[in-house]
Amino acid sequence: VLQDLVGGREPDRMANTREGLAKCTTIVADTGDLDSIRQLKPDDATTNPSLILAAVNNPKFADLVDSAIKEAQGEDLEEKVKDAVDRLGVAFGAEIVKLVPGYVSTEVDARLSFDVQGTIAKAHKTISLYEKVGVPKERILIKIASTWEGIQAAKVLQEQGVRCNMTLLFNFYQAIAAAEAKVTLISPFVGRILDWYKKSTGKDYAHDEDPGVLSVKKIYNYYKKYGYETIVMGASFRSVGEVLALAGCDRLTISPALLTEMDGMTEAVTPKVDAAAAKDMDIPKVTVDENVFRWQMNEDPMATEKLAEGIRKFAADLVKVEDIVREKLKA
Numbered sequence: 001v002l003q004d005l006v007g008g009r010e011p012d013r014m015a016n017t018r019e020g021l022a023k024c025t026t027i028v029a030d031t032g033d034l035d036s037i038r039q040l041k042p043d044d045a046t047t048n049p050s051l052i053l054a055a056v057n058n059p060k061f062a063d064l065v066d067s068a069i070k071e072a073q074g075e076d077l078e079e080k081v082k083d084a085v086d087r088l089g090v091a092f093g094a095e096i097v098k099l100v101p102g103y104v105s106t107e108v109d110a111r112l113s114f115d116v117q118g119t120i121a122k123a124h125k126t127i128s129l130y131e132k133v134g135v136p137k138e139r140i141l142i143k144i145a146s147t148w149e150g151i152q153a154a155k156v157l158q159e160q161g162v163r164c165n166m167t168l169l170f171n172f173y174q175a176i177a178a179a180e181a182k183v184t185l186i187s188p189f190v191g192r193i194l195d196w197y198k199k200s201t202g203k204d205y206a207h208d209e210d211p212g213v214l215s216v217k218k219i220y221n222y223y224k225k226y227g228y229e230t231i232v233m234g235a236s237f238r239s240v241g242e243v244l245a246l247a248g249c250d251r252l253t254i255s256p257a258l259l260t261e262m263d264g265m266t267e268a269v270t271p272k273v274d275a276a277a278a279k280d281m282d283i284p285k286v287t288v289d290e291n292v293f294r295w296q297m298n299e300d301p302m303a304t305e306k307l308a309e310g311i312r313k314f315a316a317d318l319v320k321v322e323d324i325v326r327e328k329l330k331a
Helices: 001-004 017-022 032-041 047-055 059-070 075-098 116-130 150-157 172-178 189-199 211-225 240-244 257-263 275-279 289-299 301-330
Strands: 027-032 044-046 103-109 140-145 164-170 185-188 231-234 249-252
Touching: 001 289, 017 027, 017 240, 017 257, 027 032, 027 257, 027 289, 032 240, 032 249, 032 257, 032 289, 044 249, 047 059, 047 075, 047 301, 059 075, 059 301, 075 103, 075 140, 103 164, 103 275, 116 140, 116 150, 116 211, 150 172, 150 211, 150 289, 172 185, 172 211, 172 289, 185 211, 189 211, 189 301, 211 231, 211 275, 249 257, 289 301
Parallel strands: 027 044, 027 249, 044 103, 103 140, 140 164, 164 185, 185 231, 231 249
Antiparallel strands: none
């Protein structure tokens, strides 16, 4: 203590809840807002068309937007619009790469969710655009919706050295198919599952009974039981309590609002999942081919509805980004 005083060191303060979580889980910022990322200093960052739309509408990013639009290439206006939007996603991603030490996720056009070859081509274009601005492909995760076609595209991409993040994942069988495809990372959605069940049943759920939390725990335990290397990254959280109910998960992608809330809390964090304990669990091995995948999705109205809704929403937001870009290109 005397040495601390003499050296002028401050006494250790109590860790806040976010710092406690960071001891057992890699924290990812779920935002395209560069200022938020700069302030929050997460390990990784994830973006999607909705987040890019929010950023494009923000005047403080006007230079970034204008620069991407100026470089757009194509035979006609529509080709230029699509190229400009691709460049825009990469422009934000390249700025984020400067602010985080780990992965940055960039989403493939949601309208390609049922197009294996289209997804593969778009992913390679995205990686090529990143490499042109000096970002190595090892820093990028290509985000693809967890349709059967999306997972098959990711399987090919992973074999070609392009790392993938399977998003809009709501179902155990989506997760198994993704792990069998050896994808780098999955993003099982927690809050959107809870939303569906609350609307469907009309009841509230305690965090340890939250259907979204239970879904991710089941996937996590299965992966660790059978030694899959695919990273489990819980996503779409509705509250800090929901986040903390998955403490110990490989990664959690969290909105700036919830990260800031945790910065102001001193609640101790206890891991709620454990890779070593999962090894000893009695969990049957499951085989998933296309028939099993499609049948199990058919049997799961929540996953079917939420996957379709998520694709529609991301596609609609991408169209809004295209509309903004089109007007700027015409100007």
